[in-house]
Amino acid sequence: MTERTLRGKAAIAGIGETTYYKHGQSPDAEFKLALKAVLAACADAGIDPREVDGFATYGNDRSEATRLAAALGIHELRFSNMHWGGGGGGVAAAVANAAAAVHSGMANCVIAFRSLAQGQFARYGKGAQAPMAMGEDAFLWPYGLMSPAQRFAMKITRFLTENGIRHEALRSIALASYHHAQSNPRAVMQGRPLDEAKYDASRWIIEPFHRLFDCCQENDGAAAVLVVPADRAKDLPHPPVYLLGAAQGGHHRSAAPVHNAPHYASAHFPTVARNLYEMAKCGPGDIDVLQAYENFTGGVLLGLVEHGLVKPEEANEFLVKENLLAPTGRMPLNTSGGNLAECYMHGLELVNEAVRQLRRTAINQVPDPEIAMVIGGPMVTPVSSLILGTEGTL
Amino acid sequence: MSTTNHALPPGLPAPSTEEPLSAPYWKAAREGRLLVQKCGGCGGHQWGPEWICHRCHSFDLDWAEVKPRGRIYSWETPHHPVHPALNGHGPYTIVLVELPEADNIRMIGNLVGAPGAEPRIEAEVEAVFEPNDEASPPYTLVQWRLVG
Numbered sequence A: 001m002t003e004r005t006l007r008g009k010a011a012i013a014g015i016g017e018t019t020y021y022k023h024g025q026s027p028d029a030e031f032k033l034a035l036k037a038v039l040a041a042c043a044d045a046g047i048d049p050r051e052v053d054g055f056a057t058y059g060n061d062r063s064e065a066t067r068l069a070a071a072l073g074i075h076e077l078r079f080s081n082m083h084w085g086g087g088g089g090g091v092a093a094a095v096a097n098a099a100a101a102v103h104s105g106m107a108n109c110v111i112a113f114r115s116l117a118q119g120q121f122a123r124y125g126k127g128a129q130a131p132m133a134m135g136e137d138a139f140l141w142p143y144g145l146m147s148p149a150q151r152f153a154m155k156i157t158r159f160l161t162e163n164g165i166r167h168e169a170l171r172s173i174a175l176a177s178y179h180h181a182q183s184n185p186r187a188v189m190q191g192r193p194l195d196e197a198k199y200d201a202s203r204w205i206i207e208p209f210h211r212l213f214d215c216c217q218e219n220d221g222a223a224a225v226l227v228v229p230a231d232r233a234k235d236l237p238h239p240p241v242y243l244l245g246a247a248q249g250g251h252h253r254s255a256a257p258v259h260n261a262p263h264y265a266s267a268h269f270p271t272v273a274r275n276l277y278e279m280a281k282c283g284p285g286d287i288d289v290l291q292a293y294e295n296f297t298g299g300v301l302l303g304l305v306e307h308g309l310v311k312p313e314e315a316n317e318f319l320v321k322e323n324l325l326a327p328t329g330r331m332p333l334n335t336s337g338g339n340l341a342e343c344y345m346h347g348l349e350l351v352n353e354a355v356r357q358l359r360r361t362a363i364n365q366v367p368d369p370e371i372a373m374v375i376g377g378p379m380v381t382p383v384s385s386l387i388l389g390t391e392g393t394l
Numbered sequence B: 001m002s003t004t005n006h007a008l009p010p011g012l013p014a015p016s017t018e019e020p021l022s023a024p025y026w027k028a029a030r031e032g033r034l035l036v037q038k039c040g041g042c043g044g045h046q047w048g049p050e051w052i053c054h055r056c057h058s059f060d061l062d063w064a065e066v067k068p069r070g071r072i073y074s075w076e077t078p079h080h081p082v083h084p085a086l087n088g089h090g091p092y093t094i095v096l097v098e099l100p101e102a103d104n105i106r107m108i109g110n111l112v113g114a115p116g117a118e119p120r121i122e123a124e125v126e127a128v129f130e131p132n133d134e135a136s137p138p139y140t141l142v143q144w145r146l147v148g
């Protein structure tokens, strides 16, 4: 029996994004942003947008595949896919679903994308405004537990307390993103550097581990990647970036209601990371450059631990700014500025940055990386992550 | 309105108390009793309420009164108001309480009691039933305070 895998079977041939804006600042409608990102990814790949025959997205994206297909006049739609779950938990899964579609023969040329103009719609950081809480929410909202930050904060309290990890470890994650953003003209936070004093003086969002700079901003924009079968990618303008491994989901009852997951203090990657490395045929020591979705810095830490990149008992020592910076750090992290400081494009900007690193065209380039990892939005369910590699890794 | 004894100001979303899956819990809370799901098949406690027992797949889920005592599994103190009702209110503490006598199921509530009471993982807590009689329909929230 042939091995069931996506390793080396599909490649990202094009990446694209719009200008990134502060939330509410986009002059363009959300759907127009999606169109611009799709066209940019096609142009980057040297492929006629009418040849696109599939769309994969996540987080209940409002730019529907059928409307995109009609607006762009694509010849035929063969694959349309929405990955369950809110936020950016599905960012890596959307790319993987596109890869699965092209590898299986269901489609030939699939866009994975995210478009977001929060000024035109509700914001994430605000709680529910409905007068009555239904279902599980009845056991949460009346106690003032409503926002994503509040849903996840107690995982962080528990994990950091149990393991004696200090807030400074989270601060380093924020500092790395802001540091990288300063040289990135795409970054919303370029020109707004962050240092220890500014972080320490920032207001509490939630005690004990969420200061303002531990929390993502909200932004407007869109980003997209174009996924094609591996063979096709070889004839296109850029060196192909191959999908080596992809996994999504969550461990046993990770979505148990009212905070009843048996393994609670988790970003939900224990099984996902195992499956990811198994497909990619590599381990944490092989990752040259890392993009890890920051909804909140505590979730980044949990994601790093669950992917075997940091040991809890070494977190205080290892998670210092110098270790996380490109080009010289031991584990360069969020090298374009990430969600915190490039743009909160629900992690699609992290996929684009991983591709740029492997093409060796990144602004904060790590020397000669072969393998890049993208960890999707932590602590939601389902989560997903992705390992990408150059031709040399096949 | 007597809101001084309430953990949070009025105006937050009220719980829906008449949904079939959870109505017995809310009815008991009005009477100052803590009810949770207990499986007729395997005897396990389950929370939050669901139609099936996750252990044995029995649909025969009944309700059992449990001792309103637990210990703090985790906590958080939000400062940033995420709802208009919380504007100007200041920080408040949410606790995740584990019930050791009910298969370690966990519940969410606010930490109430003496001002400045410090939440701590593993600290013992007991339930405080917080009636919202002015609401229509009225409901009672289950809050928690440190013991001893």
Ligand SMILES: [Zn+2]
Pocket: B039, B040, B041, B042, B043, B044, B053, B054, B055, B056, B057, B058
């Ligand atoms: Zn049962």
